[in-house]
Amino acid sequence: MPLLSICIPVYNQDINSLIKGLVNELQHSTIDGNIVILDDGSSEEFRKSNRALGNLSEVLYEELPHNIGRSAIRNKLAHKAEGKYLLFLDDDSQLFSSQLLKTYVEEARPGCVICGGRVYQKEEPTAEYRLHWKYGSLKESLKAEKRRANPHVFHSNNFLIDRKLFLGIQFDESLKQYGHEDTLFAYELSKKGISAMHIENPVRHDGLETSQDFLHKTRLGIQNLARLYKNQPVDFSNYVRLLKSYEKVKKNGLNRLLALFYKLSKENWEARLGSENPSLKLFNLYKLAYLCRLMLKGSESP
Numbered sequence: 001m002p003l004l005s006i007c008i009p010v011y012n013q014d015i016n017s018l019i020k021g022l023v024n025e026l027q028h029s030t031i032d033g034n035i036v037i038l039d040d041g042s043s044e045e046f047r048k049s050n051r052a053l054g055n056l057s058e059v060l061y062e063e064l065p066h067n068i069g070r071s072a073i074r075n076k077l078a079h080k081a082e083g084k085y086l087l088f089l090d091d092d093s094q095l096f097s098s099q100l101l102k103t104y105v106e107e108a109r110p111g112c113v114i115c116g117g118r119v120y121q122k123e124e125p126t127a128e129y130r131l132h133w134k135y136g137s138l139k140e141s142l143k144a145e146k147r148r149a150n151p152h153v154f155h156s157n158n159f160l161i162d163r164k165l166f167l168g169i170q171f172d173e174s175l176k177q178y179g180h181e182d183t184l185f186a187y188e189l190s191k192k193g194i195s196a197m198h199i200e201n202p203v204r205h206d207g208l209e210t211s212q213d214f215l216h217k218t219r220l221g222i223q224n225l226a227r228l229y230k231n232q233p234v235d236f237s238n239y240v241r242l243l244k245s246y247e248k249v250k251k252n253g254l255n256r257l258l259a260l261f262y263k264l265s266k267e268n269w270e271a272r273l274g275s276e277n278p279s280l281k282l283f284n285l286y287k288l289a290y291l292c293r294l295m296l297k298g299s300e301s302p
Contacts, residue, residue, distance in 0.1 A: 004033035004105060005083030005163070009073040011040045013091040013207070014049045021095040023058050031101055035059045036081045041067030071171035071181045074156070078166050085112075086166055090157040092207030093118075103201045104160045113194060114160045115153075116201030117144060121208075127276040131211040134278060140205075147198040152239045154186035154196050158203045165194070175228075179221020180240075184228060187239050211274035219290060226294045245284075246291050255292040262289035 026033055035058055054061030085108050107114055120136045147153045169188045175181045229243055237243035249255050269286050
């Protein structure tokens, strides 16, 4: 049994640079580890690009016949992997350090959950990618000290976990589309009295999306969040700032007004959010108003 299995779910992404960097660290260290890659129904273009990685001795590469979703693919990776510890990395990650694995292994303990964080490019991208970059740089690219200040912070793009612990929880496969599967996973950890340890061991998030695509994914995530809010215990809302904001505006009777604002202002807001200088305050309002509209409609239509 290897000490470490690096688990990478892939969907329409060229991962050659990431994998070769990880293999290089494994080959130049004493870490007993391997890499498990599952392609989750990518197009043939990307499969052709990644398929040769399976020839590397450190790599197990498999292709699924169809897409099974973000939660199910991570669970399947954990069952395929044999390492005592699992390191999950997103396929749009790039290595920020040549000692990513060494740093994790030095911190690993039985029953651990360790989050290394993420960084975004420092260069300001063109306007069409500005919203995602600005949000990610200011709200997601946090030093370990800031992440420790909020015990509910958890991102599934770069974390190490004891395999036995993971298999006892797993991601909720009822969440088929994008968004908040990591929030629910963190909540399930908390119910077991486990919180993530945050360290400074980031990867670079390399998959900037256009504002249009980023807003679409944001809405999908809020749809998942609305489902979770209706089906989870009352204290689940304590783990999500957006839900706490929703409860506050609902208590004050403002949820219907915000839902109406979303209906009337959606196109204008999205145009402003796609500009060269998008406002994150407006982005927060956009998310809250959309959630209010979903809750009132009882559906997933915008």
